[in-house]
Amino acid sequence: METLPENYRSGYVAIIGFPNAGKSTLLNALLNIKLSIISKKPQTTRRRVLGILNRDTYQIVFVDTPGILRPRYTLQKKMMEYVRSALNDADLILLIVDAAAKRHPIDLDLNQLNPSKKPVILLLNKIDLITKGDVLPLIEKYNDFYSFETIIPISALQADGIERVEEEMVKRLPLGYPFYPPDVITDHPERFFVAEFIREKIFERFYQEIPYSTEVEIEIFEEREKRPDYILATIYVERKSQKGMLIGKGGEAIKAIGTAARKEIEEFLGRRVFLELRVKVNEDWRRSEVKLRRLGF
Ligand SMILES: Nc1nc2c(ncn2[C@@H]2O[C@H](COP(=O)(O)OP(=O)(O)OP(=O)(O)O)[C@@H](O)[C@H]2O)c(=O)[nH]1
Numbered sequence: 001m002e003t004l005p006e007n008y009r010s011g012y013v014a015i016i017g018f019p020n021a022g023k024s025t026l027l028n029a030l031l032n033i034k035l036s037i038i039s040k041k042p043q044t045t046r047r048r049v050l051g052i053l054n055r056d057t058y059q060i061v062f063v064d065t066p067g068i069l070r071p072r073y074t075l076q077k078k079m080m081e082y083v084r085s086a087l088n089d090a091d092l093i094l095l096i097v098d099a100a101a102k103r104h105p106i107d108l109d110l111n112q113l114n115p116s117k118k119p120v121i122l123l124l125n126k127i128d129l130i131t132k133g134d135v136l137p138l139i140e141k142y143n144d145f146y147s148f149e150t151i152i153p154i155s156a157l158q159a160d161g162i163e164r165v166e167e168e169m170v171k172r173l174p175l176g177y178p179f180y181p182p183d184v185i186t187d188h189p190e191r192f193f194v195a196e197f198i199r200e201k202i203f204e205r206f207y208q209e210i211p212y213s214t215e216v217e218i219e220i221f222e223e224r225e226k227r228p229d230y231i232l233a234t235i236y237v238e239r240k241s242q243k244g245m246l247i248g249k250g251g252e253a254i255k256a257i258g259t260a261a262r263k264e265i266e267e268f269l270g271r272r273v274f275l276e277l278r279v280k281v282n283e284d285w286r287r288s289e290v291k292l293r294r295l296g297f
């Protein structure tokens, strides 16, 4: 192993915030790669998504998390467990808020979420949507609210302010060895991202309960010589009526999901794939402890 610089730093950074604040967009901007799926709808992220930033003198292990909410069913309870465990593992916390949101400041009990008083950096995201004059009063408001390490206005979407975020994080990381080899960007297997990209396309295309009622599982992921990889994915829905909607007239809807997801998957994997989708009913999977466990939650 190459020798590391004496002042090498490494640590875990939890990205937390309300649903839709831009946590996943931020993760992707920090890593400069699309790792975490994004949509206009809240509760897009359901699990922890780990992404690693490697530089010569430091390694930052980011954990993107589901948006903080009051759980109403078992899946949401699991989602909040991911938030809690990311906070437990963290050396540093990035709290991201939507600066363009109507409600400020956030009614979030940070003392309860962060009992061991780990350093928290506040990011005011989506500043591309507000006027410059609105930023300072917001910073003042949040300063009254909690003793943040620092407050940084950013636009995750436009990758504006991201370098400053990196600088402010590194200063606060402990000295120590890297957790992962330098060429690794995540700890999830490829099939995790394949399932997520399919789910993203469902979130983009469907409304109301459908996105929330669907989950994706990869059944077969076969690398083949001289031919595209073969991927068979099952999309679970909660009720029979939803199955028809997902498939669409003459299979139109499912075909569109497949085409859009395939493009995204191919870009991520850097190779061609043949993607086959099927839809199955998995009654009330969101509320069943056993079914959720089987789906890997
Ligand atoms: N205008 C603007 N939109 C943004 C910015 N950052 C994120 N968004 C949008 O906000 C929406 C939610 O972004 P996500 O990154 O999915 O938010 P999230 O916090 O991960 O959401 P959940 O996973 O559902 O909790 C998407 O439509 C993004 O394009 C930003 O800086 N400016």
Ligand SMILES: [Mg+2]
Pocket (backbone or CB within 6 Å): 023, 024, 025, 036, 037, 038, 044, 045, 065, 066
């Ligand atoms: Mg997200």
